[in-house]
Amino acid sequence: MSSQSQRTLGPELVLAGTIDKAVEVVVVGLEKTDDGVRIVGEDFLGNAAADVLAAVTALGATGRADQVTRVPAPSSLPAASVLAVGLGTAAERSDDVLRRAAGSAARALTGIGHVATTLSAVGLAAAAEGLYLGAYQFSEYKQKSAPAEDATPIARVDLLVGSPRDKQARAELARSEAVAEAVATARDLVNTPPSHLFPAEFAERARALGTEAGLTVQVLDEKALERGGYGGIIGVGKGSSRPPRLVRLSWSGGKKKSPTVALVGKGITFDTGGISIKPAAGMENMTSDMAGAAAVVATVVLAAKLKLPIDVTATVPMAENMPSSTAQRPGDVLTQYGGTTVEVINTDAEGRLILADAIVRACEDEPDYLIDTATLTGAQMVALGTRTPGVMGTEVFRDRVAAISQRIGENAWAMPLPAELRPDLDSRVADLANVTNHRWGGMLAAGLYLKEFVAEGVQWAHIDVAGPAFNTGGPHGYTSKGGTGVPVRTMISVLEDIAEQG
Template identity: 65%
Template structure:
């Protein structure tokens, strides 16, 4: 269930009964809940796949070890009556009538991380929420070791097989869909985690083309000469400081008829950001390998839309550039002309993302989409306002709220933010139509959204998703999220595409 030539996910199978043999070294994942008080031992959640003897053995073993059933707690025990090597009990917290999908996703991810080195997993969490269980296991098991030598590469095997126990009639189809979604997220993670020495604009474009063509997408790539000829001043201006020239990639999924809705996707693809002449501090600059996280998610999403055969048209427009300081780099005070004719005074070359995005947004609007979603690691102000895990969503009020709601439903938890009209005054220039930054240090995330709004065509419902923090986890792993690229907001954008396909 992988998206060749991208991330290769584990093989997922579904069965309604626990096999009596053949599981060998597999580990069985069983959900448990905490007792009525802190001293009580965990209890196995009602489970149609285990008989009373097996449940009793699990609970006795957990009690003997003093295990707890708090949310995301894990305990591994031996259960001789079951045809598996061991059982991993994973806590759901207090017992309740229903368990949220995000909780199942997180505990599945925790289980996968706890079982690092296990090739085969059998999970009963599918009975609580099959899709969340599959997504969590695949994403929790994700690892990126392409650049490890034999000396430091993981010695243990990666998770290769997931068996989901579920009794729903549509379980197989749901598992395939969930695996495809998780694989798309993992593909976006792979892009983000690939170092800039190996993922520069031309190489990024080649990989995007390969993914698109493998899924039957129409693909168009503009090189630096074509960009200059067509007037993409923002992309050319940002990219001209680097010896590795910029690209614009277009990936097109034609899934609908004449009356089908069209959704444009735009993602920031800065393969590395030094800040240009307005150079960044050295500390943590290596995290700018993630500055193409928006582009990575957009590419993964349009490929997923094609794989799922969504009955709408999805057109991804992805600008790619490397922002470097050199004798040819643009300078603070330069004026460039964005694609479409708006002139911009570049007051700060480290506010480069909005320059390449503006070009791409104008081009995307030429396709006359009904909706446009743009996503980018755009502003450090996003993390100041919302922290490292909560994307900010700006744009047309109704569509902004729709995107935020769907994002919260899938666990990526974007939050709607305003675009105050008065902030446009902060972008006035004395020599051009606009300046690329505000003279104020306040509301930086919103000011960037106001800038992008200037390039969205009238009548297009649009949303800008700032993922500066959420696209890249610089801390320790949590839930189904490891260190490095997270793949956010791939699941949000796909949820919106499905919602548009279903409801217009």
């Protein structure tokens, strides 16, 4: 068993004031205007700007968002070529438009060692994150078919800014690089196949990441979970030969009266559905059912790296949901941590069982805020599609999380917890059933289930990322195929907001 986390390192990001002679490609942004298009940050190109603009427009560049056009560089530029990427109009442009444009540019430049860009003159943080994440590749298990030289990601990006030594710019770049690395770490964990990332290995990788970041780490094995009464985690994990774990990672950056935040993430390292087995088609994508846990681990490590002045503790349940002679059955009753009994109607509604145990444990620390995230329900995708997370919880905090998520480009949407659905979780033989007896409002019913375990007075948000955490389609913008790292950027931005606002 390896205890080392395999982390993907992105391109080296460097602040620069001019285009270096070693640069191979210059990336520029194109903005739509009433008079056509213009190059954003054209001052860095000097006299070559007019020639570049004429060349890209001759090839049909219109400035449409994410449109990529590459042309040979004029002789006055110390580079072989120029890549122009569309930004839309100034009115349409947001940080995430810029982030997506930078990601599209990075994906178009595999095999290029050294790049410079004027996108950083528009928005340094967004350009840096987009280029780093757009260059992301996961090739850990392609040992006999390593990427050809012309398919390797960008090695270095010079981010052109007016004052490369400016302290604010340097701090902004350092944060952006740390955020992008955290997202890449979450992606790596999600993309690691379940043959190599099972509960014990996941726990060891989380331990290694936490120890390196200076976190307090606790790992409970199956014996400790059994003794502690973690019936949800044990119940889900008992069908597998690879037993469950519970990991606790704590960052103590706050003072006596600083807010405290609990993070909880679903860590099902593979989900067959158990006895209520899933259809075979697409089951391989259930390697992503630990994406919530990956995001939570990456986020608490990032909080430590950014030295946020708050206390953050991640409680991360990890299990593999398998059918076997020892697996829990539909109709079984288990006891969640804290004493609530649950009739298991559907063993494929297992995420809420392990989350409930973790939420009760997290609330024993009496946090001010609690965020849990999970690839919890297919109903999330039915309701909101594959790119929009659903957020439920206490209304004020739910709306705060959703607003921040929309601002930073992960675009979560606030959803209700209708009281009329709660009686449908009543059980004939136990305190609760783990699913309703109908298919309506499945995402909301799962949120209502989790609500039963959140302590009174805790501001709580549940983020369902069943679709957004794993991209089964083609890459787009700064989003690669496979693990996306959603919602790391939402959670770290919420933590920063809490640290600033309380």
